[in-house]
Amino acid sequence: ETGVTQSPTHLIKTRGQQVTLRCSSQSGHNTVSWYQQALGQGPQFIFQYYREEENGRGNFPPRFSGLQFPNYSSELNVNALELDDSALYLCASRIGGNQETQYFGPGTRLLVL
Amino acid sequence: AQTVTQSQPEMSVQEAETVTLSCTYDTSENNYYLFWYKQPPSRQMILVIRQEAYKQQNATENRFSVNFQKAAKSFSLKISDSQLGDTAMYFCAFMKHDYDKVIFGPGTSLSVIP
Numbered sequence: 136e137t138g139v140t141q142s143p144t145h146l147i148k149t150r151g152q153q154v155t156l157r158c159s160s161q162s163g164h165n166t167v168s169w170y171q172q173a174l175g176q177g178p179q180f181i182f183q184y185y186r187e188e189e190n191g192r193g194n195f196p197p198r199f200s201g202l203q204f205p206n207y208s209s210e211l212n213v214n215a216l217e218l219d220d221s222a223l224y225l226c227a228s229r230i231g232g233n234q235e236t237q238y239f240g241p242g243t244r245l246l247v248l
Numbered sequence: 249a250q251t252v253t254q255s256q257p258e259m260s261v262q263e264a265e266t267v268t269l270s271c272t273y274d275t276s277e278n279n280y281y282l283f284w285y286k287q288p289p290s291r292q293m294i295l296v297i298r299q300e301a302y303k304q305q306n307a308t309e310n311r312f313s314v315n316f317q318k319a320a321k322s323f324s325l326k327i328s329d330s331q332l333g334d335t336a337m338y339f340c341a342f343m344k345h346d347y348d349k350v351i352f353g354p355g356t357s358l359s360v361i362p
Contacts, residue, residue, distance in 0.1 A: 137292055168349070177252075177339050177352035178293075191348045225293065227350075235281045235343055237350065239293040 137161060139228050139240035147246045148216050156211040156243045160228030167209040168237065169201060172223040184209055221247045250275045252342050252353035260359040261330045268315075269325045269356050271340030277301075279345035282316065284325045285352075288336040296338070299323065301345075330360045 138161035148154050160167050166185045170178035180193035184203035198214040207228070213220055223244050227237035251274045261267035273282070284296040299307045299316050306314050311331075315324045327334055340353040 137294065139292075170352075175355075177341075177354050178350075180349035180351065183349060193349055227293075236295055236298065238295075239285075241292045 137238040137240070139164075139226065139238050141224075141226055141240040141243050143243060144241070145244045145246075147248065149248050150216055150218060152216050153212065153214045154216060154245060156213075156224050156226075156245070158209045158211070158226035158228075158240055160207050160209065160226075161238050164228035164230050164238070165207050166229045166231060167203055167207065168227045168229075169209070169211045170225040170227065171195070171220075172225055172242070174222070178225055181211065216247045218247050221245060250277070250342050250344070250351050252340050252351050254340055254353040254356050256356045257354070258357045258359070260361055261327075263330055263332060263360055263362050265330055266326060266328045267330055267358065269327075269338050269340075269358065271323045271325070271353060273321050273323065273340070273342050273353075275321070275342065275344075277344050281343045281345070282314075282323045283341040283343070283350070284312070284314070284323075285339045285341060286334075286336045287339065287355075288333075293339075297325065327358075332360050332362060334358060335360045 140159045168183040169181040172178040183191040187203045200212045203209045223242045225242045227239045280301045282299045287293045297309045311328045337355045343350045
């Protein structure tokens with residue numbers, strides 16, 4: 136295991152609702168990235184946080200937002216859920232802005248009905 | 249924009265044999281990192297091997313090695329002495345040297361057959 140944890144493991148929501156996913160990064164890691172992995176596809180980058188500031192964002196609408204806390208844990212918030220938001224959401228942490236190796240959590244599987 | 253392509257959606261290999269997974273990428277960058285990640289069924293994604301573009305020597309990690317062809321923008325993974333535990337999705341990934349987002353390919357599903 137990588138030391139990165141995510142909660143909850145599974146979640147079922149209905150269209151239009153809001154959801155918050157949580158990630159606890161590996162000890163000493165100050166950079167967290169979030170990815171969306173649709174079934175049968177590779178992960179797609181959502182955004183990245185470095186020392187509580189967003190410093191990179193993929194092609195996701197503003198209803199995908201995030202936070203990073205002083206202890207470097209992180210949240211992903213998705214508003215106005217759509218059916219296509221059903222996916223595995225992965226967070227990954229790394230030791231610092233200039234280190235390339237990411238360590239992934241187990242993911243949260245979100246189903247939107 | 250950078251893209252990563254894996255042209256083999258599924259592959260299989262006999263236990264103890266050798267298999268090579270292909271990956272090509274497109275970028276105008278000169279400095280970057282390339283990775284192979286493994287995602288076993290219902291388990292966490294883990295790093296298998298990484299390569300820095302400015303290093304000409306191919307990376308090796310035990311039974312895993314890469315063939316990095318920078319001019320051809322090719323980055324293949326060779327798994328020697330395949331084991332049942334190697335059964336997983338394998339993703340090729342790219343990251344620019346500014347440590348921004350990681351771009352993943354669509355993956356190759358590898359099955360190791362006893």
